[in-house]
Amino acid sequence: MSPLDRVSPGAVLIGPVLVGPGCIVERDAKVGPDVVLSHEVVVSTNTRIEHSLVLPNTYIDTDLDLCETIVNGARVRHLPVCVESFMAAADAVLLNLAASGDQRLSWFGRVAAIAAPTLIGPALAWHVTRCHVAGHGSGWTLRDVVSGHDARSKVLRKTPMLVPRPRAQRAAQVWAGLAGLIDLAAGRRRWFGSRPCTPGHGYALRPEWQQMLSNSMVGLLHTTAWEDVPALRAESFAIADVYATRLPQTRRAWALVSELMRAIGNRGLQNA
Numbered sequence: 001m002s003p004l005d006r007v008s009p010g011a012v013l014i015g016p017v018l019v020g021p022g023c024i025v026e027r028d029a030k031v032g033p034d035v036v037l038s039h040e041v042v043v044s045t046n047t048r049i050e051h052s053l054v055l056p057n058t059y060i061d062t063d064l065d066l067c068e069t070i071v072n073g074a075r076v077r078h079l080p081v082c083v084e085s086f087m088a089a090a091d092a093v094l095l096n097l098a099a100s101g102d103q104r105l106s107w108f109g110r111v112a113a114i115a116a117p118t119l120i121g122p123a124l125a126w127h128v129t130r131c132h133v134a135g136h137g138s139g140w141t142l143r144d145v146v147s148g149h150d151a152r153s154k155v156l157r158k159t160p161m162l163v164p165r166p167r168a169q170r171a172a173q174v175w176a177g178l179a180g181l182i183d184l185a186a187g188r189r190r191w192f193g194s195r196p197c198t199p200g201h202g203y204a205l206r207p208e209w210q211q212m213l214s215n216s217m218v219g220l221l222h223t224t225a226w227e228d229v230p231a232l233r234a235e236s237f238a239i240a241d242v243y244a245t246r247l248p249q250t251r252r253a254w255a256l257v258s259e260l261m262r263a264i265g266n267r268g269l270q271n272a
Helices: 107-134 170-185 199-204 207-212 230-245 249-271
Strands: 017-019 035-037 041-043 048-050 052-054 058-060 065-067 069-072 075-078 083-086 094-096 140-149 156-164 190-192 219-221
Touching (some): 065 069, 107 170, 107 190, 156 170, 156 199
Parallel strands (some): 017 035, 035 052, 048 065, 052 069, 190 219
Antiparallel strands (some): 075 083, 140 156
16 A cells, blocks of 8 residues: 555455555445555445456546456456446546546636626625625635646646635625636636635645646535545545546536535425
8 A cells, every 4th residue: 555545444455455646445445355556546435346457547436346347537348258338427437537628618607707796796895895894804805726736847826816714604605705706707717616725735735636636727616525534624625626627517517506405405404
């Protein structure tokens, strides 16, 4: 096992197994025997892998059973029958996490981004005025956010964006999200993308996650993330962002809406 990997205490490894740098094995996953996870491989919970080779930058979803296979992103070579399968990206069952695709805003997204600040402009002005009268700042602040990573110089690119103030309350975070529409209209971010990350947090991430997020635009809306250790929260967010930004735009939007509806439903049941 590489010292740069992360294996959940609830995962089961049956040797011989090689776990390369940047790999993540979630709880209740079973890996081995005779398995090689090369590097930057994510094995989700309740998945079993035996007698297989998993090539770099591969995401493997939950509840899968892979035996005597070579897995390369969304492609699976079944060795006993010499058959190769290819999973559609929309399925998100097997996914290539390598940076690819056009991360720019679509014309529809850009038009919506320009129209939205026009509609919510009066509300933002009212919020700023009310905060000024009350003697405290608005719900957002202008901060340098990581907008890319130079592979050669290892330097993070920074762009000023409107983000929630540190330790902001839920209402202030909502106002900051509305203010973020201004950045979206200006082309500095997109509707669905990675979370705003300060340079300090960006440099704290492992190099492989920095590289995977290097071509991912910062988004206004983000996918949910799991975490089992609070100290690894930033890395968990990076994993969720890498996964989400490799999905097609429509799939990403639907996944986010589904998660929001599920969260609202669970909160309603708890209140009842």
